[in-house]
Amino acid sequence: xxxxxxxxxxxxxxxxxxxxxxxxxxxxxxxxxxxxxxxxxxxxxxxxxxxxxxxxxxxxxxxxxxxxxxxxxxxxxxxxxxxxxxxxxxxxxxxxxxxxxxxxxxxxxxxxxxxxxxxxxxxxxxxxxxxxxxxxxxxxxxxxxxxxxxxxxxxxxxxxxxxxxxxxxxxxxxxxxxxxxxxxxxxxxxxxxxxxxxxxxxxxxxxxxxxxxxxxxxxxxxxxxxxxxxxxxxxxxxxxxxxxxxxxxxxxxxxxxxxxxxxxxxxxxxxxxxxxxxxxxxxxxxxxxxxxxxxxxxxxxxxxxxxxxxxxxxxxxxxxxxxxxxxxxxxxx
Numbered sequence: 001x002x003x004x005x006x007x008x009x010x011x012x013x014x015x016x017x018x019x020x021x022x023x024x025x026x027x028x029x030x031x032x033x034x035x036x037x038x039x040x041x042x043x044x045x046x047x048x049x050x051x052x053x054x055x056x057x058x059x060x061x062x063x064x065x066x067x068x069x070x071x072x073x074x075x076x077x078x079x080x081x082x083x084x085x086x087x088x089x090x091x092x093x094x095x096x097x098x099x100x101x102x103x104x105x106x107x108x109x110x111x112x113x114x115x116x117x118x119x120x121x122x123x124x125x126x127x128x129x130x131x132x133x134x135x136x137x138x139x140x141x142x143x144x145x146x147x148x149x150x151x152x153x154x155x156x157x158x159x160x161x162x163x164x165x166x167x168x169x170x171x172x173x174x175x176x177x178x179x180x181x182x183x184x185x186x187x188x189x190x191x192x193x194x195x196x197x198x199x200x201x202x203x204x205x206x207x208x209x210x211x212x213x214x215x216x217x218x219x220x221x222x223x224x225x226x227x228x229x230x231x232x233x234x235x236x237x238x239x240x241x242x243x244x245x246x247x248x249x250x251x252x253x254x255x256x257x258x259x260x261x262x263x264x265x266x267x268x269x270x271x272x273x274x275x276x277x278x279x280x281x282x283x284x285x286x287x288x289x290x291x292x293x294x295x296x297x298x299x300x301x302x303x304x305x306x307x308x309x310x311x312x313x314x315x316x317x318x319x320x321x322x323x324x325x326x327x328x329x330x331x332x333x
Contacts, residue, residue: 075104229260
């Protein structure tokens with residue numbers, strides 16, 4: 001017996017082991033079984049669980065099949081049949097059992113069946129999974145797991161609006177936190193709703209300003225949406241607290257300060273640090289040249305823009321050439 005099979009089954013038994021009420025919750029089982037048969041059914045079912053925990057998979061499988069023969073209308077035993085077959089890599093055989101378990105007790109046994117439908121790569125099956133999940137979620141408004149899976153299904157199908165609306169329900173269950181804020185940010189970003197994505201990031205940073213990941217999100221969003229330099233300066237100043245030796249952050253902050261009319265002396269200090277650490281980086285050289293230009297020191301600006309021109313790449317030369325022209329014009333060369 002493969003190790004994977006044992007691991008899957010033991011985890012299932014330990015985490016999802018059925019209770020007696022779940023085993024006999026289906027009315028059909030009460031009709032078809034006598035008291036003696038019910039007792040026999042329960043005895044062999046729990047013995048199968050014990051055997052699994054004792055790593056005796058084959059005997060456990062035999063008992064599960066026997067339980068199914070005793071009562072094929074029991075949701076729990078149908079689910080266990082599916083679990084065993086899935087662990088044996090017999091997925092096609094497992095699906096009907098998961099489906100039957102779901103049909104008998106949808107609020108208990110929705111996960112495996114809906115997961116298979118979502119993984120089928122068949123649009124009709126995927127839509128069916130969503131309908132089932134919506135049904136279960138409606139019946140279980142406080143169940144975090146089913147709402148989370150439904151949200152993932154919406155995202156999988158590209159229905160970001162529905163996924164975002166569902167986040168409101170998830171927040172009533174788990175509360176507003178970093179995961180909630182991240183999901184709201186990502187969903188809005190996927191819908192190209194950049195204004196709302198920025199709002200969600202800024203909203204969370206008001207609660208947790210020391211969250212570096214959200215500080216990075218904010219800076220990235222500001223760059224992508226070309227926010228005013230003053231806002232960029234605030235974003236990069238906050239990031240620099242977490243990475244005080246990061247040359248790219250220093251450069252970007254220096255540039256934002258320069259372009260926003262901020263503290264040019266601080267901008268010069270930051271930019272000088274970058275070119276001393278990376279003297280051939282054309283972007284850093286260009287930034288320092290433009291700070292000198294903005295301060296009216298055109299000779300130094302020309303010296304550094306020349307160095308930037310010498311080291312320019314295809315990706316950087318366009319802006320560097322523009323700055324070179326402006327500096328040359330001021331010097332009347």
